Amino acid sequence: MNAKEKNLYEAKAKVLKALAHPTRLWMAEQLSAGEMCVCEFVDQVEADFSTISKHLSVLKQAGIVQDEKRGKQVYYTMRVPCVMNFMSCVEAVIENNAKAQAELLK
Amino acid sequence: MNAKEKNLYEAKAKVLKALAHPTRLWMAEQLSAGEMCVCEFVDQVEADFSTISKHLSVLKQAGIVQDEKRGKQVYYTMRVPCVMNFMSCVEAVIENNAKAQAELLK
DNA sequence: AAAACATTTGGCTATTTTGCCAAATATCAG
């Protein structure tokens, strides 16, 4: 693996890492259904609003979402909607794991 | 978000987290092309073999790969091949980011 | 049984990530 390839894998990993947090993943899924402002997340997520803001910032830094200020509020939208397409496969992994677990109990 | 839903997002995040490391992501991509033994990774990755073993263990714990001992060697294979399908989208994110960067320089 | 080989595990430190609080910034209402 040369330097260029290494950079590529680091870039890819950064995108995945941004999604690899329960709260951020949930946020991304919500945004897949349409834009939301920070205040809506504050209402629905049990965490300090500064924490929520930082999570959104991580998603933005990774290039997954974008923000737009309108009045007092900041609205976030998905920038690359396809990102959520693979969640069905992630769910398949989890189902597989559950099956394997169940198998152990037989 | 109730407790059950929270568990689900934690499980999904765990799968993503397992892939969210340059070395592990590279390993997963290699395995998408067919099985490999730990020793092959040791030859190709610049890291201690214990580190490599631990990375593979993380992928296994997440349910992404499975292992099989044959003789002295341990062979790893993808357990849920679809996991790599979304990489084209992750690449799209990166391309988008690059475009945005380029735009800044104009 | 001993030596050699392949891999995993335990333990430790360095680094990164999380999440809260407090403070700063920006916008709007009066």
Add this chain to the structure above:
DNA sequence: CTGATATTTGGCAAAATAGCCAAATGTTTT
């Protein structure tokens, strides 16, 4: 301008992750 509201930023402590070394385990060869 002042105060209220929405959000971001800085700073810090706690928790999680990464990666190396050494030791343990399992397998084959001699």
